[in-house]
Amino acid sequence: MRFGGRKVARAQLEHLLRASERDNVVLRVLTFEAEGFPGAGQTVNYLEGPVPQLDTVQIDSAHGAEFLHTEAQLSKYRAQLDWMERISLPPGPSRDFIHQLAREL
Secondary structure (H helix, E strand, C coil), X not given: CCCCHHHHHHHHHHHHHHHCCCXXXXXXXXXXXXXXCCXXXXXXXXXXXXXXXXXXXXXXXXXXXXXXXXXXXXXHHHHXXXXXXXXXXXXXXXXXXHHHHHHHC
């Protein structure tokens, strides 16, 4: 979706590229060629830590944020995120893809 014009889009892409240089950030692009996938269009934050039983999933809905933490729910979202990682571009090609998009703007 376009918002703010080419200048804004280029600045956003360049910001992503700078952020991807951090040690704690992994940037992966899920291209349109991957087609549909479970959870498409849904905002999901998977919060994990050293104790897996304390992991939490946050999803946004029309009613506000919802927090999920049962093992069945966590397992579902872990599988979904693992699947998305398998079909996305690796970090290097993802950065190349974003560089190309920024150059074309």
